[in-house]
Amino acid sequence: MKRNPLIPFALIAALGIIVMFVFSFQGLNKSKELADAKNGGKPAQTASKPEDIVKQSCTSCHGDQLQGAVGPNLQKIGGKLSKEEIQEVISKGKGNMPPNIVPADQAAKVANWLSKKK
Structure with missing residues (x-):
């Protein structure tokens, strides 16, 4: 063999x-x-103010002024979507955006802050 x-x-x-x-x-x-x-x-600190959360978690896709980049423009998103709809997109994702980018408590803060951008 x-x-x-x-x-x-x-x-x-x-x-x-x-x-x-x-x-x-x-x-x-x-x-x-x-x-x-x-x-x-x-331990790494998590942001608590909505502006800081957005800066930490969202600007890489939506741009430093939320003008849009890979993700859509969010500068006037409050005129298009309600607070609840924005929170649902943050939580469940939509299109290329993955779900749960930020924890639920932070998602509520960010949704409230973004809903005022009209």
């Missing part, structure tokens, strides 16, 4: 892939600890 010379290489490759997955999952679990350490050992 002759052995296939590629089997040891395949086993080493499979082992390497398994090790890579194990280390990547360990790294994901450590990311919060690293963020806290970068913050002086304190």
Whole structure:
């Protein structure tokens, strides 16, 4: 019986892939600890004012002045949608916007703030 010379290489490759997955999952679990350490050992602070929440969570898609970028323009969104409709979009997502970008209590604050933009 002759052995296939590629089997040891395949086993080493499979082992390497398994090790890579194990280390990547360990790294994901450590990311919060690293963020806290970068913050002086304190947990990352969440914004409490609606303007700060929007700046932290929304401007990357909607632009720094809410003028629209990847996401739509929100400068006059209160004239188009009610507070409840805005909160539903924040909570459930719509189109390219994923759901639950911010926690429910912050979503209510942001929806109230955005509903006044007319």
